[in-house]
Amino acid sequence: MSESNTTAGAAGDFLGLLKRSGYSFHTPIGDTSRFETRNLTQGTTVFAFHFKDGILMAGDRRATAGNAIMYDRCDKVIPIDDYSLMAIAGVPATAFEMARVLSHNFEYYRRSQLQSMSAEGKIRALANLLRENVGMALQGVGVVSPIFATFDLQTNKPAIYFYDVMGAQFQIQSHTGTGSGSAIIRGILEHEDLWGAKPLDQRDRKDAAMLAIRLLQTAGHFDSATGKAQPEDGVYPVIATVTEKGYEFAPQDEMAELYKESVKRGEHV
Numbered sequence: 001m002s003e004s005n006t007t008a009g010a011a012g013d014f015l016g017l018l019k020r021s022g023y024s025f026h027t028p029i030g031d032t033s034r035f036e037t038r039n040l041t042q043g044t045t046v047f048a049f050h051f052k053d054g055i056l057m058a059g060d061r062r063a064t065a066g067n068a069i070m071y072d073r074c075d076k077v078i079p080i081d082d083y084s085l086m087a088i089a090g091v092p093a094t095a096f097e098m099a100r101v102l103s104h105n106f107e108y109y110r111r112s113q114l115q116s117m118s119a120e121g122k123i124r125a126l127a128n129l130l131r132e133n134v135g136m137a138l139q140g141v142g143v144v145s146p147i148f149a150t151f152d153l154q155t156n157k158p159a160i161y162f163y164d165v166m167g168a169q170f171q172i173q174s175h176t177g178t179g180s181g182s183a184i185i186r187g188i189l190e191h192e193d194l195w196g197a198k199p200l201d202q203r204d205r206k207d208a209a210m211l212a213i214r215l216l217q218t219a220g221h222f223d224s225a226t227g228k229a230q231p232e233d234g235v236y237p238v239i240a241t242v243t244e245k246g247y248e249f250a251p252q253d254e255m256a257e258l259y260k261e262s263v264k265r266g267e268h269v
Contacts, residue, residue, distance in 0.1 A: 012109045012113045013109075014101070014109065015101065015105060040140075041070050041093070042063065042092075043076050043091075043179070044089050044179030044180040044223075044225045044226055045060050045178075045185065045216070045223070045225070046058065047087070047185050047212075048087060048175065048176060049176075049193075050174060050200060052201065052204050053205060054151060054158040054244070056208045056239065056240075057085050057149050057239075057240050058087075058212040059075075059076035059077050060220065060228075061074050061075070061076075061235055062074065062225060062226060064225045067224070072230065072233075076088050076092075077240050078096070079247055080099060080106060080122075081106045083153065084106070084122060084148065084149065084150040084151075084242070085149045085242055086102065086146050086148050086149075088146050089178040090146075094143075095144045098129050098130075098146075102126055102129060105117075119154065119159060122148075122150055123148065123159075123169060126163060128167070129167075134165070143165055146178070148160070148163065150242065151246070153244075158243070160172040174200060175190070175193065177189070179225075180223050180225040180226060184222055185215045185219050188215055205241060212237065213236075213239070213263070216237045234252065236256065237255070
């Protein structure tokens with residue numbers, strides 16, 4: 001059976017199985033005119049770019065509700081399977097559930113079809129979840145704007161996709177970002193790619209990670225919803241890579257060293 005058929009509701013389609021079992025991912029919740037959407041917890045800022053060995057994905061740790069800081073240890077880069085990561089901006093409650101369903105979807109397909117889902121199937125699966133969430137997004141209580149990164153073992157190439165809240169997907173050849181601080185970060189990434197010491201896709205893992213730290217420090221300087229690193233409390237950005245070996249998160253001790261080295265010429269940020 002072809003994968004296009006399985007994603008349409010036949011064997012291997014986990015979301016279809018959930019629906020047949022009576023589960024609905026998200027449906028409109030009725031009148032929200034008295035609901036203060038500005039009090040919803042929101043997660044920002046995340047981005048991804050191609051580097052020499054694959055894809056680097058990063059995010060700050062701050063979650064806000066309006067002008068209040070709710071949490072400074074939010075993990076916004078989520079592993080979906082061994083070769084896929086999802087970065088989330090928007091309402092964490094919706095995004096985390098979306099990530100869990102997506103992860104179960106990939107694993108259910110692998111076990112039921114005795115093969116891994118193709119990269120194309122993975123990309124469509126997230127688009128389907130976002131379309132299921134349109135009702136919540138349009139009401140302003142479940143908006144999620146994700147970035148998806150995967151390494152395609154069939155083509156031996158990494159891929160980055162940006163999605164809008166309606167589920168439209170866009171393949172990114174160089175870099176992308178989403179969340180309140182992303183405009184600042186995208187501008188710097190474009191400058192670095194065109195006029196930096198090296199194009200982004202020629203930088204090694206250490207250089208890419210140090211750039212990511214500096215980007216988030218800079219965004220945090222201009223955007224109050226983007227949290228800066230707090231080395232005194234052991235709070236650093238989340239940085240992960242996806243390569244032909246799978247995904248890997250930079251551990252805490254490495255982040256501490258990278259932070260020291262990356263900001264030693266700009267302690268004021």
